[in-house]
Amino acid sequence: MDNLDTPLAGLNRPAQDLATLDLGIGGMTCAACVLRVEKALKKVPGVQDAVVNLAMETARITYQPLAADGAAQFRRAVRSAGYEPRAADALMHEEASPWAGFAPVALGVALSLPLLVPMLLGWLSLGRGGHAWMLPAWMQFLLATPVQFILGARFYRGAWHALKSRSGNMDLLVALGTSAGWGLSVWLWLSASSDLHAGAHTAEQPHLYFEASAVVITLVLLGKWLEARAKRQTTAAIRALHALRPELAHWLGSDQAPQDETDIPIAELLVGDRVAVRPGERIPADGLLLEGETQVDESMLTGEPLPLGKAPGAMLTGGSVNGEGRVILRVTATGSETVLARIIRLVEDAQAAKAPIQRLVDQVSAVFVPVVLVLALLTLAGWLWAGADMETALMHAVAVLVIACPCALGLATPTALIAGAGVAARRGILIKDxxxxxxxxxxxxxxxxxxxxxxxGQPRLTALVASAGQDEAALMQAAASLQSGSEHPLARAVLQAARERGLTWPEPHAVQAVPGRGSQGDVQGVTWRVGSLRWMGDLGADLGALEAQATHLQAQGATVSVLAENVPGTGGVHATVQVRALLAFGDExxxxxxxxxxxxxxxxxxxxxxxxxxxxxxxxxxxxxxxxxxxxxxxxxxxxxxxxxxxxxxxxxxxxxxxxxxxxxxxxxxxxxxxxxxxxxxxxxxxxxxGITLMRGDPALVGAALDISRRTVRKIRQNLFWAFIYNVAGIPMAALGVLSPVVAGAAMALSSVSVMGNALLLRRWKGR
Structure with missing residues (x-):
């Protein structure tokens, strides 16, 4: 086993033949959008795989660099599919205000309330007939039309792109449903006006449905705004990690060319630069502590709540907080090679990934919208066949279209994964996939x-038992020389024991590691072996009088190695392996x-x-x-x-x-x-x-990781249940006329918000 000098130092990834690119995507609204973008990206030559995450609004594209031109081709494919390509971290940099993006919703509410309140008052029959509370038709038209075609323009754009690609999505359902309500209202209004001009005297204006189309669009916009707000909360863990990077470093030049202290952007730091860190500042990059002693808070990186003491020779991790001492470090890694950058990458990888359970959801989503369109047509035909007028039949069909939007279905899994991976990262658990x-x-x-x-993992040499007639100090020197080039924990224990005894050792030659057994090499012309008892048995070495000692040391829990000398044979006799000492190691x-x-x-x-x-x-x-x-x-x-x-x-x-x-x-x-x-x-x-990395070597984090998995999967199942139950229960109720389009729109928005809210409850996990 090899250990690095500092926790987290190994968070890197080997180069791969395939390249990976992350791309932000704007305009996606449901699981059907995800499938359409994935299909468009996979058609680009050289693309091996494309995974789109609705909650993160990103696509991860794996491709052959020589076969694909890269970002430009992928951006064009996304735009051709009807969506907006943008930076992969666009969601991270969205305005952090809780009310960001609320203006269209507020305008929709302002225009819809005058339409909705008279209808509610009519339902309550507060002293007057229902229609008496309704606004004049021309006023309803003026209020509803901007909502339908200005605030609702995004739905028409999305629906048009879906139709061009011969697929369906949430935008298509909303656009069809609300357009039907608005168009029916205009037709009834104009028909009534024609009848009036023709001499037919009607007691009251017909019931119009402008309020239904306007309120549905406003509710959907409200739901999308709440989703966006929840997305910013689910990505809080990533933003918190990004915020750990300081902007400036106190540069002191390099060892070869020292400089007076100068503040420079951390993007200009190079490996080998010397940097000063003042008390209370964040460490700008990974480095080796050269001067000074301090306490360092690494809690945001490792979850370790207590500051750790650091002395010269210790490794410092960029993003951690310096304590009370001014220190100077030598930069060992910058940019994407730092531990913090790799941690961010691992968390992003986990949050961008698609869980196996999501594959089933994708299969359902692929046929969901076409099935809903068929159900809406059957609802329309069924009510007409039952004797209802076109007005009633159309409203029930509109309710089916509105309540069936598959927003919650597409958000159920990724929102829970994002929240689970985020809370795990804050506790020092990195989930790679x-x-x-x-x-x-x-x-x-x-x-x-x-x-x-x-x-x-830092064993110490507890005993060296030499065979009869052997010089213990000489054996220790031979063992130390043989182990001087190894990073194995037992080798370091031998070297540490030799130093404590004040010994020095010669340079070894022809050293060879034998995996799982030990090592061998020449020290001053003598071939030595040091390794396990089993290896010595395979070599035919006889422990002799040391066998009882070995058994006794093992019974006490020691790990026993053997130091043996290769003795050349004479007169045609083969060389033999002679045991010279036992090395006993203890760990805690x-x-x-x-x-x-x-x-x-x-x-x-x-x-x-x-x-x-x-x-x-x-x-x-x-x-x-x-x-x-x-x-x-x-x-x-x-x-x-x-x-x-x-x-x-x-x-x-x-x-x-x-x-x-x-x-x-x-x-x-x-x-x-x-x-x-x-x-x-x-x-x-x-x-x-x-698949999972514990950022500090604490076995207790194993249970925490399993618990986070259990809670995340529970949230996924709960979300999928609610996403399906809204549709399973809502579509029949809408088809049977129990739900009006307005109530259906509210239920649809509530389904997405409830899924996001349920996933966000994972952020309250405190562990055991």
Whole structure:
């Protein structure tokens, strides 16, 4: 296992042959719009995939750079489909005022209320007949027409583009429904006027439906405004991360060319620059602390509530808050390569992704609008067949069109995913893909790597037991020399012990790592090996008198390695491996690891610890962590290459398995699990293989991640239920004449708002 110097340092992604582009899209209103944009983008040559997110108003396009011209082609395809291409982060930079974009809604309310109030008063019959409260027809026409054709112009544009592409969407339903109401009202008004001019004396003007078309458009606009306001709240986590970037840095030049302190934009910082950070300021970029000591608040990045002490040599993360000391750092990463930029990218990736459950919603949406149009025609024909007049039949058909808008259906899943990924990021949990978030709630077995995941991962050399006649100091020098080029935790423990004894060591030669076993190389002309007991057994080495010592150390929970010398043979005898010393290493459980495992057990989850240690050492540590080796909760002597096979074996019994690890050798197991969870203090390879990354190495976050998944999936199901129930219950009621177009419009707007509001409740999650 390899550890980097600082948590989060491995949040990068390897280059891929395919390119990815994010594009903002304006004008989408429902799930049908999503499908039309995806279809248009996938027709562009070279595009491998296009995923559109209605809640984020973005498209993520995966394409072959040599086959596609890129952004210009994609923008043209979006515009040709009838939508507005824009910057991918446009939603992030929208006006933050709670009342932004409310002006059209306010104008609609002002024009619609004079039409609606007389109708309500007529229903209440406050001292007069119903029609007596109605405004003159010409006044109704003047109030309703601007709402229909100016405020409602967006619906006509969307409907026209949908018709051109031979598809349907919410705009088409609203435009058809309200136009029918407005047109019927004009026809009744003009017919009554013609009758009056022809000499027919009517006691009262006919009932007109201008108020229905105007109020429906106003309600839909209100619903879209509330949706936009809720979208700004769901993306608050991303905006908060963007806000962590300071605008200026106190530049001091480089080590080779120091300068007087000068304020420059952080976009001009280069790797190697020296930067001063004053007390209370945000650190402008990732860097190595050169001078000064301080406390750093990394809570917005890792969720860790307490400031961490930093001394020279420590790594600092851009975006975190400096404490009481002025410090100087050397920049190690800038721009898109910083930890903060990668965190933002991971959260955006999760929020832009499409969960598997959304595929079913897309299939339903593809046929939803055509089915609604057929139902509206059947409603019209049915009422006419039953003997109703055209006026009544048309109003019931309009109600069907209005209530069936699939806005809530398209928002149900992405809004919950955005809110879930956002609240997870604030608690130090990065969710890389929507599939992991959706699947994690079904996990029933959690497998943990031991070293660095459940333990501190910084073992120390507790004993060096030399064989008879050997010089302990010379053996320590040989071991330190052989391990001097390795980043393995056990190697660092050997080097630290040698330094504490005041020893120096010569340069090794021909050093070779043997994965899962140890390393070998030449030190001053002698070939040495240091590695596991099993490796020494495979080499035919005899522990002799040290075997009892090895058994005793293992029983105490130590990890035992062997230092052996390769002794050349003489007279045709092959070289032999002679054991010279035992190296015993001890590690400590992470604080809170035992409590975290117990909390998972109380939730009914199965627990397994996978370790490359011998059974004695692995079982001793497991008992300290509260695990039960006798119940099969410990898998010991597992080579790195075999971890994935162990995970697959756990999955074989119809179990859903989460694997938690942090090292390079954990990556195959993380990929083999249903849900891979990487510790943020581990390596970039592990994080790339995992669907979820814990930004600090706290095992308690595993339970939190599973809980967020459970709550997010619950919200998705609730949202889909409400989205479907509005239509399942509302369409028949509208067809049967129970709902008027105005009530149908209010119900349709309420369905979208309720879905958004329900998803936003996830932001109240505080964890356990």
């Amino acid at each position: 929507a599939q992991a978030l959706e699947l994690a709630h079904r996990v029933d077995i959690v497998a943990f790597d031991k070293t660095g995941t459940l333990t501190v 459980p992470k604080p809170g690891a035992a409590a975290a495992l117990q909390a998972l057990r109380e939730r009914g989850l199965g627990l397994v610890m996978i370790s490359g240690d011998n059974p004695g050492a692995a079982q001793a540590m497991a008992r300290r962590l509260g695990l039960r080796p006798e119940a099969g909760e410990v898998l010991a002597n597992v080579l790195p290459g075999d971890k994935a096979a162990q995970v697959r074996a756990l999955r074989a019994g119809q179990h859903v398995v989460a694997m938690v690890g942090d090292g390079v050798n954990d990556a195959p197991a993380l990929a083999a699990a249903d849900v891979g969870i990487a510790m943020g203090n581990g390596t970039d390879v592990a994080m790339h293989a995992a």
